[in-house]
Amino acid sequence: MRSTSVKVVVTAFALASLAACGTSSSDDDGGGTGAGSKADISAPLDPKTKVSLTIDCMPPKAKAAERRQWNEDVKAFNKKYPNVTIDGKSTAGQCEEPARFTAALKAKSQPDVFYTYFTDLQQVLDNNCAEDITPYVTKKTVPALDSIDPNVLAALKKDSKLYGLPTSNYTMGLLINRKLFKQAGLDPDKPPTTWAEVRTAAKKIAGLGNGISGYGEYSAENTGGWHFTATMYGLGGDVVTPDGKKAAFNDATGKQVAKQLHDMRWKDNSMGKTQLLKWGDLQKQIASDKLGMFLAAPDDVTYMVQQLGADYANFGMGPIPGGKATLFGGNDYMIKKGSSPDKIKAAIAWLNFKTLTPAKGQFDWPRTKEDKLPVGLPQPNFFTGTVKTDDLQSRTDNATMPVRNFEPFMANPVRGKAEPPKAQEVYKVLDNVMSGVLTNKNADVDKLLSSAEQQVNQVLANQ
């Protein structure tokens, strides 16, 4: 008897192993049932339609207030669409970690509604992972559609087809530590606007001693190349030619970018000894009053306050030095390829409710203030016209931080410019230029740029 039981258990285990190894966790049943299935795809979802959706980026339990807001929004959404089941998926760290995201795309295991960066579009399309939602996104399904900045929507299109809906966007500027500015005798209400001014201010801040750096830069994990690109844009340069086929940074502007960083690091000694920094490192330095300035997007401040315990009042922002153009990017949601029309409609209805309705969802600033979350940062800012004006007014009225600290950034908007094609590969190559000038006193700028140019040309030739 006992031996039979053991055999049964072992056989069951083997079958369970078979099942565990062989079945996919994805359960894409094709979506919904109900009246909506055969309706016009440009029409909103029929509330009687039964659909279940898995959605990325639900705030984790550790973010209690954001999680509560998510649950409230699901409840409110279900009043209109009682048959739509929202199954949120949360991750402890960033909503999208490139390595995990890449693997998920290859395995087609991403949720029905998945979170991406603007720069991911080509990768998603290469893996045949997103639905073309062009016919579904109309004035009826997304009433604020005409108020969304066309540049933002353009980042989510390929060959005039729309593949995503934005949740946030950013443009880069110069983030400053107001306390260090004051200590160094600088005016924190007037952040530097040219690189000459940045260099002077950085020297003064580094002069405070005690391990304080005036200016900080990344040079690892592709973030060095990302900032090199942003600095180039600020000076009116570019990293690739307009047709996207050749490198364009090995010119006078590229040399200026590399040379000025080299001089700040080695001649002025205003950039600190520890280099090869990546995203998160500079935020820690500035949050602990060890760094005066670095290029950043406003949402870095949220990270510094919520994760690192910094104080909103200690930070301010000015436009990107040079002010010719600034790098823009952002985040969005896409819908898994193979989803049924009802599923797509339900996803769009949810995204419209949560992220694209002025004064609701993520733009419900009175609620955000009540929950003691940040209100008053200049971004996300992807609406235009009166919607934008009303939204900014509501932010100011409910601000939980000194909005005027960001006035120099807001009052001097710089034209946003999209990231280059093959952005991550180009950035990786340009990391070498950044790490070269920041770690090697005798760096040969011309050689670094020409070697990087050769590599980027090869990357672009293989598109």
Place this chain on the structure above:
Amino acid sequence: MSAPTLPAKPRQSAPPARKHQLTPRDGSLTRTVKRHLSAHGFLIGAVLCFSFFSWYPMVREFLLAFQKTKDGRTTWAGWSNLTYVFNDPAFWQAWRNTLLFTALALLLGFAVPFLIAVLLNEFRHGQGYLRMLVYLPVMLPPVASVLLFKYFYDPGYGLFNRILGVFGIPEQQWLQSTDTAMLSVVIAATWMNMGGATLIYLASLQGVPGELYEAAELDGAGLWRKIWHVTIPQTRLILSLMFLMQIIATMQVFTEPFLLTNGAGPEGSTTTVVYLIYQYAFNFNNYGGAAALGLVLLVLLAAFSAVYVRLSRASDD
């Protein structure tokens, strides 16, 4: 009080060898299947899991090396992935770095544990304690060890520069200079991994007959002559095996440079071949390139492994 004497147990004879029972000689097929049900159950589970998680990915990797995916379409790409990989300037840099790591790791990671084992072998007392001390770093999680070294190496406030400062030596850039980055990675890797190698060498040294050393001493041999004429010849096979295993392991180095220098290091000076594979796959979404480079590495390591297997057989004999 003496312990009570227990009656001696009758010595059990060895169980008779089981007859080969895989064929239904003594019963029906059903009975045989029933008899081996649990064994097959275990076997099926293991085989399936290996199939899905080890063998299938290997076959898939091989196929991917000759495929390209663009706009959702996967097509056969012939040798183009390999051509791409060979034409990538980072490819040669990664190989140079990997070979440099291997050479340095052999110099340090091979010699240092052997010398420590020889010294430990000389101690008559407290050997267990010393062995534990040497093995301790292996028990630390690699990430913790690496972070420890990252702090030691920091040019601003790191321990190593503080120590150098005491002797009036100017501070070094350690991980942040193309001249020292790889060496710094090797030092950290050697410290993290030498415990295991030391114990293997020590076990081998303890198998060397003591009379050989006594004879050498009678002939007037000092420590170095004893090592050269007795220790090394007697442990030659283990040394050869460890040498090859070290080559195979170091050519796949990933964790240490990935954690210490974010993979690339200054001007890409610590980018290794395996990191480049990771980068192709997960940063550049170039699975074909990653698989092709994996294949190149596989061929090279297979050659080393063949030598290793040959040597293992010789050692068994």
